[in-house]
Amino acid sequence: MKYLDSLSRFSKVGDIFSRIFNNRRRKPSLVMSSYLDRIGAGLVLANPEVFGFDYVPEMLVGRDESQNQLAGMFVGLAHPEGTGRAVVTGPVGSGKTALIKRFCIDLSRHLAEKRSIRSVHVNCRNAATASRVMQKIVQDLDPGHPDRGLGVGELLTSLRRMLQRDNTHLIVVLDEVDHLLRNSGDDVLYKLLRIDEDRDGAGTLSLILISQEQVLDLLEGAVISRMGRSNHLRLAPYNEDGLLQIAKQRATAGLVTGSFTDEILNLVSQAAAPSGDARQVIELLEGAAKRAEVSGRSMIESKDVQSTIITLPNNVDSMDIDNLPVHAMLILLGLCRRLKKRESVTSGEAEKLYHVVCEEYDTDHKGHTTVWKHLKRLAQEDIVVTRTAKLEDGRGRTQHISMPHMLPSDVARRLETLLPAKLRR
Numbered sequence: 001m002k003y004l005d006s007l008s009r010f011s012k013v014g015d016i017f018s019r020i021f022n023n024r025r026r027k028p029s030l031v032m033s034s035y036l037d038r039i040g041a042g043l044v045l046a047n048p049e050v051f052g053f054d055y056v057p058e059m060l061v062g063r064d065e066s067q068n069q070l071a072g073m074f075v076g077l078a079h080p081e082g083t084g085r086a087v088v089t090g091p092v093g094s095g096k097t098a099l100i101k102r103f104c105i106d107l108s109r110h111l112a113e114k115r116s117i118r119s120v121h122v123n124c125r126n127a128a129t130a131s132r133v134m135q136k137i138v139q140d141l142d143p144g145h146p147d148r149g150l151g152v153g154e155l156l157t158s159l160r161r162m163l164q165r166d167n168t169h170l171i172v173v174l175d176e177v178d179h180l181l182r183n184s185g186d187d188v189l190y191k192l193l194r195i196d197e198d199r200d201g202a203g204t205l206s207l208i209l210i211s212q213e214q215v216l217d218l219l220e221g222a223v224i225s226r227m228g229r230s231n232h233l234r235l236a237p238y239n240e241d242g243l244l245q246i247a248k249q250r251a252t253a254g255l256v257t258g259s260f261t262d263e264i265l266n267l268v269s270q271a272a273a274p275s276g277d278a279r280q281v282i283e284l285l286e287g288a289a290k291r292a293e294v295s296g297r298s299m300i301e302s303k304d305v306q307s308t309i310i311t312l313p314n315n316v317d318s319m320d321i322d323n324l325p326v327h328a329m330l331i332l333l334g335l336c337r338r339l340k341k342r343e344s345v346t347s348g349e350a351e352k353l354y355h356v357v358c359e360e361y362d363t364d365h366k367g368h369t370t371v372w373k374h375l376k377r378l379a380q381e382d383i384v385v386t387r388t389a390k391l392e393d394g395r396g397r398t399q400h401i402s403m404p405h406m407l408p409s410d411v412a413r414r415l416e417t418l419l420p421a422k423l424r425r
Contacts, residue, residue: 042256043256044259044293044297045286045289045293046256047253048254048286049254050253050254051285056101056102056105057250057253060098060099060102062238062246063099063235066099067099067103070086070103070233071103074086077115078114078115082203083169083203083205084231085193085208085231086231087211087216087227087232088100088233088235089213089232089233090237092277093237093238093275093276093277093278093279094235094237095235095238096175096210096235098278100175104121104171107171116169117171118171119171120140120171122173123176125176127180128179128183128184130152130187130188134155135147137159138155138159141159141162141170142162156191156192156195163204163205169204169205169206170205170206171208172205172207174189174207174208174210175210176211177211177215189207189219189223190223192205193205193226216229216232238276240273243268243273243281244269247268247281247285250282251265251285254286255289258298260300263343264301266343267305267306267402268281268285268305269281270402272284284305288304291304302339302341303409305404306403306404306406309407320381321415321418322418324378326419326423327371328374329415329419329422330354330357330365330419331357331371331378332378332383332415333357333419334350334353334354335350335403335408336403336408336409336411337353337357337408337412338353339403339408340408345401347372350371363423383403383411384401384402385403386401387399
């Protein structure tokens with residue numbers, strides 16, 4: 001039994017090493033995981049998927065006219081052999097992809113009793129060759145279809161056979177199609193548009209092209225003839241009101257009721273207004289909500305929006321604060337101090353705050369007209385944003401001033417550094 005004595009000694013040594021290197025199991029420390037408690041707390045974010053890139057709302061806001069124009073290009077689909085064509089262009093964030101995804105969903109529902117309609121969405125940034133495009137279309141319809149070793153002609157034959165078998169009309173959407181055109185030309189478009197030739201019947205396939213560019217200039221005459229120049233729909237950037245409607249829609253669907261105010265949504269839409277980009281307004285709203293949630297608060301505050309905004313190119317470092325006239329600086333300092341705690345300030349309050357700052361710096365204040373001119377300059381340089389609204393009693397109008405593009409506290413610190421030297425000159 002002496003051989004077991006050595007095992008006992010080894011066991012004791014093992015216990016020592018186990019304690020040294022903490023190899024034994026122990027219960028997870030609650031302290032270690034406490035920093036994760038905010039994840040999923042649901043203080044502000046109720047439905048995070050609403051802010052996702054692929055989310056398509058049931059109703060699109062601010063695009064009624066564009067939806068009507070698009071529907072007009074596809075009126076023929078109500079007939080058994082009808083097809084449609086569309087080229088949709090516009091800048092980043094103008095809602096091109098969301099418009100088409102919503103249209104395809106709505107159209108298939110609308111005509112469900114007349115025709116079986118399916119759609120395939122291909123992002124040509126990821127599928128930038130004719131064969132990759134065809135593989136994506138065929139595999140969306142039949143996930144078990146071979147994805148290797150077949151040429152474009154064979155894939156077109158497979159596609160034609162599937163659509164005939166299922167008696168289905170297919171809407172092919174080629175998003176960011178300019179990538180395909182530059183890599184492979186427009187031959188595959190021509191072949192898709194001619195898919196019904198050499199067979200009985202017609203109306204098998206409709207085609208929608210999406211691009212930031214005017215891609216009609218990249219197409220050959222034969223393809224343009226089949227697409228139709230009149231089937232071009234250009235989306236303009238969203239204006240501030242359109243961005244505000246998007247912010248309201250996403251906030252209502254994605255955030256906890258009572259976690260945001262109209263003033264916060266105004267601040268978000270004002271910040272995104274120079275770009276006209278719907279993605280930006282959604283990203284800013286989501287970022288502000290996350291900041292509030294991580295801070296353990298159930299309400300979004302202006303500082304949450306402003307802290308998110310400074311990650312964008314337009315921030316305090318790119319604003320020409322240093323070269324402002326001294327009294328514009330004094331006005332701006334008064335605004336910044338108040339906007340640390342509030343979303344907006346009226347023009348009347350701005351003038352009173354300016355007087356307080358002038359007294360602090362022992363400087364005579366300027367008259368009302370000069371103050372108004374300086375406020376106008378601050379707005380023209382995108383340092384502040386102004387909007388006109390009715391007074392609460394309904395009599396008269398006033399300006400509301402906000403600072404959506406930067407943190408008021410950062411600007412105030414810069415001004416407090418610059419002003420003493422400016423005033424000594």
